[in-house]
Amino acid sequence: MTYMKNNDRLRVLNHPVLGAVKAESIYLNFNGRQIAAMEGDTIASALMANDIKNFRQVNPQAQNRGIYCNIGHCFECRVQIENDVTVRACLTKVYDGMQVSSIIQNK
Amino acid sequence: MYDLVIIGAGPSGLEAAIQASKQGVKTFIIDEFYRAGGRLLGQLHQEPNGEWVNGLAIAENLINEAKAFNVQFKLEASVIHLEKSDNGWIIYTNKGVYKTKALLLATGAAERTIALPGNTLPGVISIGAAQVLGNVNRVLPGKRGIIIGVNPLTMAIARELQLCGGNLEGIYLPPKNIINKQDSQPLEIMQRMMGLGNLAPSMLMRIGSKFVPPKLAIQFYPKNGMKVWGIPIYMRKVVTRIIGKTQVEAVEVQHVDIEGNAIGNPEFVPVDFVCLSGGLRPLIELAELAGCDVLHKEALSGAVPLHSESMETKQSGLFLSGNITGVESAKVARAQGKVAGQAIVNYLQPTIDPNKELLNRLAVGVKKARQEALIQFKPNIEQVRSTVYHQYKHG
Numbered sequence: 001m002t003y004m005k006n007n008d009r010l011r012v013l014n015h016p017v018l019g020a021v022k023a024e025s026i027y028l029n030f031n032g033r034q035i036a037a038m039e040g041d042t043i044a045s046a047l048m049a050n051d052i053k054n055f056r057q058v059n060p061q062a063q064n065r066g067i068y069c070n071i072g073h074c075f076e077c078r079v080q081i082e083n084d085v086t087v088r089a090c091l092t093k094v095y096d097g098m099q100v101s102s103i104i105q106n107k
Numbered sequence: 108m109y110d111l112v113i114i115g116a117g118p119s120g121l122e123a124a125i126q127a128s129k130q131g132v133k134t135f136i137i138d139e140f141y142r143a144g145g146r147l148l149g150q151l152h153q154e155p156n157g158e159w160v161n162g163l164a165i166a167e168n169l170i171n172e173a174k175a176f177n178v179q180f181k182l183e184a185s186v187i188h189l190e191k192s193d194n195g196w197i198i199y200t201n202k203g204v205y206k207t208k209a210l211l212l213a214t215g216a217a218e219r220t221i222a223l224p225g226n227t228l229p230g231v232i233s234i235g236a237a238q239v240l241g242n243v244n245r246v247l248p249g250k251r252g253i254i255i256g257v258n259p260l261t262m263a264i265a266r267e268l269q270l271c272g273g274n275l276e277g278i279y280l281p282p283k284n285i286i287n288k289q290d291s292q293p294l295e296i297m298q299r300m301m302g303l304g305n306l307a308p309s310m311l312m313r314i315g316s317k318f319v320p321p322k323l324a325i326q327f328y329p330k331n332g333m334k335v336w337g338i339p340i341y342m343r344k345v346v347t348r349i350i351g352k353t354q355v356e357a358v359e360v361q362h363v364d365i366e367g368n369a370i371g372n373p374e375f376v377p378v379d380f381v382c383l384s385g386g387l388r389p390l391i392e393l394a395e396l397a398g399c400d401v402l403h404k405e406a407l408s409g410a411v412p413l414h415s416e417s418m419e420t421k422q423s424g425l426f427l428s429g430n431i432t433g434v435e436s437a438k439v440a441r442a443q444g445k446v447a448g449q450a451i452v453n454y455l456q457p458t459i460d461p462n463k464e465l466l467n468r469l470a471v472g473v474k475k476a477r478q479e480a481l482i483q484f485k486p487n488i489e490q491v492r493s494t495v496y497h498q499y500k501h502g
Contacts, residue, residue: 010247012271017151017159021245038245042141045244053229053249053354053379064353066229070236070244072139072185073217076227090236091183093141 011038011049024049026096043089043100044070044077055079055089056103078103109135110455112198112207114186114393117145118437119429119444120213121169126448126469128176132455135207136173137181137200142243143170145215146235146430147437149242151267152481162437163242181205189396195424196397209424209451212393213444216408216430219385221255222286225349226383234384238264241271249380253358254278255346256384257296259482264384265338276378277332277339279360281385282347283367290385293342294365297325302486325365347373349381387434387484394431397422402498406491407433408484415499416470416492418447419454426451432495435488436480442473 014020024036028046037046044067047055054064055077068076070090077089080101089100111127113120116138128134142148143166150162174180181202188199189210196210218233220226230249232240234256237248251274254261265275280296281287289295298321325342332339343363350357358381361373388409395401399412399420414420414427428447429440446469453466477489 010249012241012245012247015242015245016270017161018163018242018245042244045240045246048240048244048248049246051249055229063227064229065227066354067232067236067240068227069218069233070239074233091139091141 009036009049010051026094028094028096028098028100030100031102037094041094043079043081043087043092043094043098045090046094047089054102057105059105108195109133109205109207111135111209111211111451112137112196112205113211113213114138114198115145115213115215115429115431116140116143116170116180116182117213117215117429117440118147118165118169119215119440119447120145120211121166121173122441122444123211123213123426123428123448123451124173124178124444125169125176126445127451128173128178130452130456132452134173134176134178135181135205136178137184137186137198137205139183139185141183142166143180143182149238149267150263150437151242151270152263154481165437186393189393191397191422209426209455210397211426211428211447211451212397212412212431213427213429213440213447214390214393214431215440216387216434217390219388221281221290221383221385222284223255223282223346223348225351225355226381228349228351228355229353230351230355230379231349231381231383234260234264234382237380237382238267241268241273245271247271247273248382249355249378250274251276252378252380252382253346253376254382254384255281256290256386257300257340257342258384258386259484260386261384262335263482264382266336268382269336269338275338276376277341277344279341279358280345280363280367282345282361283363291345292365292367293325293328293363294322297321297328297342322365330362346381350375355379355381387430389431389433391431394420394425394427397425399425402495404433404491404495406485406487407495409434411495413499413502414495416446416496417450417466418443419450419499421499424454426454433488433492434484435477436482436484438476438480439473442469442476445469446473 053066055066068074072091110133113136147162147166184200184202190197195208198205281291283291332341394412428443
């Protein structure tokens with residue numbers, strides 16, 4: 001098929017009906033790790049494209065959480081960006097140099 | 108002060124915006140997503156004549172048409188409250204407060220989830236999330252996955268994921284429990300799928316003609332599934348739990364009888380993503396906030412606000428259109444949007460002879476769209492809708 005495996009990434013580069021997408025040309029920082037992203041990505045899609053499914057930790061004993069609905073309904077994908085602002089990763093577009101971190105709940 | 112504020116920039120909201128604004132109505136459209144188009148974004152299917160219907164392109168055309176009539180868009184804005192004012196409605200969002208004479212709620216639908224252990228693990232996403240991820244974000248949800256839940260949306264999005272190059276190991280039923288109820292019973296699902304007219308014709312052809320009784324079809328359904336587009340559909344297997352330490356690693360699968368009761372021992376299937384397909388429900392919270400009465404109708408996929416065939420509500424200046432009135436295809440939502448847009452024009456311009464004939468013609472267009480829609484979500488939609496309209500008039 002048209003899915004091109006690229007260093008463990010899950011980007012759908014080409015599509016038989018929808019065509020090709022632009023190359024990943026920008027970077028965001030997620031918990032200190034540099035993540036390649038495409039212009040137009042959301043935080044959620046950029047992380048998922050890099051096979052990062054864990055977005056936040058509910059508490060040290062319990063499960064982590066990632067995207068669930070991907071359209072803003074469920075609020076499961078929330079992350080922190082600059083100045084500790086909490087946003088829904090699925091509704092927030094990335095920009096080059098964006099700083100994103102997991103919300104870690106300790107209690 | 109706007110003449111019309113529309114909440115929801117999906118197929119219905121966009122059509123309503125075009126219908127109203129081209130007759131001089133000053134229209135403002137709000138959506139929470141960063142792109143207009145709603146559920147058109149990501150829709151992709153092949154018509155029986157082989158032609159591809161691309162929701163992204165349809166959305167772009169509608170947006171351009173609306174913009175040509177000076178419709179203003181406010182994206183990335185979440186509506187948090189509504190209030191009735193002396194001469195219309197006040198809409199509170201996280202990006203500002205807006206006043207309008209007429210308000211159209213075109214909020215669409217939300218997904219129902221499926222209850223099973225492990226369903227909050229990262230890697231478990233809704234089937235709609237997978238659609239947006241693949242076709243809009245252009246990312247696969249993982250390397251190898253499954254879908255739980257068999258319904259019209261499952262079949263459409265399974266095909267879309269496959270076109271993205273996704274690796275789907277199979278489609279399974281949910282486990283039997285007090286929440287999943289009939290959604291976990293093979294016989295019930297077979298009856299539903301075979302009762303849905305022209306839905307997924309290739310699936311019906313493979314399972315047998317519609318002249319085969321569903322009970323027979325499910326009794327003799329092969330344990331190892333039947334393939335549609337190369338994806339095995341396990342109508343006699345349920346996923347009993349999703350397993351993983353920090354994210355999805357595998358699912359536990361159980362062979363079941365036609366009522367959904369376990370037969371034999373479970374097996375384990377390694378996967379890194381799971382899509383839950385529990386169907387859709389109308390997204391009605393804002394209508395409730397506005398004071399609309401609500402009716403529960405199975406054929407409309409849940410509770411819907413009371414409304415007329417012209418998309419009016421009992422609240423002055425408040426209109427509805429699209430999936431908030433019952434889950435149906437985008438084609439129907441678009442046709443409803445035109446009706447709502449015209450009804451709003453007639454409401455705002457009472458001194459001009461309300462164009463009743465045009466409104467009636469547009470209402471006929473809704474029925475036509477319903478007949479032509481490739482995906483029928485439930486049987487008896489037409490009849491049940493007329494009971495809603497009757498209750499609006501006489502109830």
